[in-house]
Amino acid sequence: MLRVLSASVIAFCLLAIASCKDSSDYPGLSSVPDFGSNPGSLDMFMFAPTSPTADMPLVVALHGCSQSAADMADLTRWNDLGERHGFYVIYPEQRTLNNVSLCFNWFQTGDIERNEGESRSIRSMVQHMLLNYPIDPQRVYVTGLSAGGAMTTVMLACYPEMFAAGAVHAGGPYKAATDMWQSISALAGNVSKSGDEWGNLVRGQNLDFTGSYPRVSVFHGTSDNVVNPNNAAETVKQWANVHGTDAVADVATNGFQGAADVQQAIYLDADGNEVVVRYTINDMGHAIAVNSGACRNQGGSTSTYATEKGFFSTYWSARFFGLVPDLRVAGPDTVAAGQTGLVYSVPHTDGSTYVWQLPVGCTVTEGAGSGSITVSWGQVPGAVACTETDTIGCSYPMESLSVSF
Secondary structure, X not given: OOOOOOHHHHHOOOOOOOOOOOHHHOOOOEEOOOOOOOOOOXXXXXXXXXXXXXXXXXXXXXXXOOOOHHHHHHHHOHHHHHHHHOOEEEEEEOOOOOOOOOOOOOOOXXXXXXXXXXXXXXXXXXXXXXXHOOEEEEEEEEEEEOHHHHHHHHHHHHOOOOOOEEEEEOOOOOOOOOOHHHHHHHHOOOOOOOHHHHHHHHHOOOOOOOOOXXXXXXXXXXXXXXXXXXXXXHHHHXXXXXXXXXXXXXXXXXXXXXXXXXXXXXXXXXXXXXXXEEEEEOOOOOOEEEEOOOOOOOEOOOEOOEEEOOOOHHHHHHHHHOOOOOOOOEOOOEOOOOOOOEEEEOOOOOOOEEEEEOOOOOEEEEOOOOOEXXXXXXXXXXXXXXEEEOXXXXXXXXXXXXXXX
């Protein structure tokens, strides 16, 4: 297969070729030299949690241009979450012989079709993990930054049976470009299609596929001058269409989880499931958002391609995947006036304290101050909300559940 060396150099010339971290020396990463069919000539590195158990999840993390597997691990801190919550991470790594800027070739037709080139190599890495480690094949996820974000949509489109969900950071939709010149236009945000046109590009990869397509989360800064943020909107259009819904947000939240510059938009399918979630990060360039600190929803540090925004995008990718506890309030969302014995809860953490807020007239009959309370309802509907403070003083944003009669 012809390997075009100059294509990504032109398309990503705005990204300086930096000195990459050596993945073979990065703590926690190990090289996997033989993982099976490798037509894309990629390298593979992996992270394994200290105490693996049966049926663990797997995350595939794809670096951006001018980066290595170690850079991706360092930037995103996926390994920290993998150790804490119990999952494996693999890091495909590009070679300079394929692309001198170390970009995954997200726009080369020989790399972005099912069972061809780089996409096939990454699939082989996943298959290797499934065969050799205690991984649940129903809990495999993929994420990436920049060219890795664009390659994330390639993997979701080409292998929907393999991935449960994906997270696209500063990337773009599948087949926004299929050659070098189209890639320049795509990066500039000049490629726009209808939802059906975008969706058909995905469906065309697997004409006989009848399963559920992966859910997708999209993260993009409004000041990105490398990959225009229009690509985020086009990615939403593509995957909303794949899931049979439109690109009009069903729920939108400004100042998400206390991060003033972050807007969350949720797109639901006909059954009310979250199938696409978009995070728009104001005043952020070509980077991932981090939230430095020691709390469990914090991580990362500022560097090239990582910006402090009080929002740890890796954590929210992991939460979208279901890899970290979903802290939302659980309990009945439809009740009767005066009803008793109603139980509301959030995931319990030893040593944490919990403060609940209830509508006027509601009373806590059991469990006050804990992560699970029993409630006697009053005469008006409203929200049940909880705020947690842990043993090191981290206070987490309030989670709530709307309750109606």
